Amino acid sequence: MSDISKTERSKRYLNPYLGGVLLGLVLLAANFIAGRGLGASGAIKSVVATSIEVVDKNAVNTMPFMAEYAQSHSGSPMRSWLVFEMLGVLVGGFISGAIAGRLKLKVEHSPKITSRRRLVFALIGGTLFGFGSQLGRGCTSGSALSGMGVLSLGGFITMVGIFGTAYALAYFFRKNWI
């Protein structure tokens, strides 16, 4: 306990096992209410599809990606469960950060690297993750976590792919983190 009282308030986090149980209950609620799990990249996909549609109304006929999207989503792309959920994530994250005193505009990086290097890698990493999430039909939330929650074989495979690769490559990017 004395350790905790010495830690700055902004660096105090939820016990990870308690956090995990709460996360599981949120995921369970999503499945019980909506019949589907949580997600993140799907919301961005909706925004991307909307923007393509705005620029080119005919895109659904000319772009196979849009045709595939339209097949799995009826109505406007923004009227999507994940879009509303991710708006909530922004609000929930902000509330938690505000309560814990973690609201601060900053680039978080290891003292061994510059902010610029951190941002370049964040951009490359985000681009790869965005691309991979489309290929893998969902990201860590939608494919791995939610898939595992409903025992989907694909969910477990994607989880092993994500974490296995990150471990395999960790040595090469160690300077960025440790």
Add this chain to the structure above:
Amino acid sequence: MGPLAPNGIISENTNFLLAFFIGIAFGWVLESSGFSSSRKLAGQFYGYDTVVLKVFFTGAITCMIGLLLMSLFGWIDLDLVYVNPTYLTSAIVGGVVMGAGFIMGGFCPGTSFTGAAIGKIDAMVFVGGLFIGIYGFAFTYPWWEKMYMAKYLGEPKISQSLGMSDGIFGLLLILVALGMFVVAEWAERKFPREEY
């Protein structure tokens, strides 16, 4: 009874409203667990902070047990719950590409949103990257379509594929997770760590 929306117990608009509140809870749990910090997340791959493993597996297992119990009590019809389809090739290749993005960028999509929500500029840039990656996939889709559709296996459950019941697989998963938690606690004691 459940799931509520597919059974028509709640309307589509109610479902969307509840999605917003579920999202708030999701974002709150992620941020409170420290998932808004890329250095905390990356700790998983160097052993100094294993919060990702603990939260992720405890979460998946809690949901799995909850669904199995609810189904047992007749509260939810699991046939109406979406089970992610398995396209073997794209599940593996997509996972590998995402793993590379994870170790370079330090976030995954959901966590980057919570980081951006509390002002992390690196998280905002990561989100920008997500858009670029998804646009990139959308415009080059014909190149990947064959791989994207390859080795479709339907919507198998891992328990079926391994030839065991959901309950037995669940029990095994819990035991494996407990073993990993022991290793994780050991790693955190072994590798020096500071809070970010």
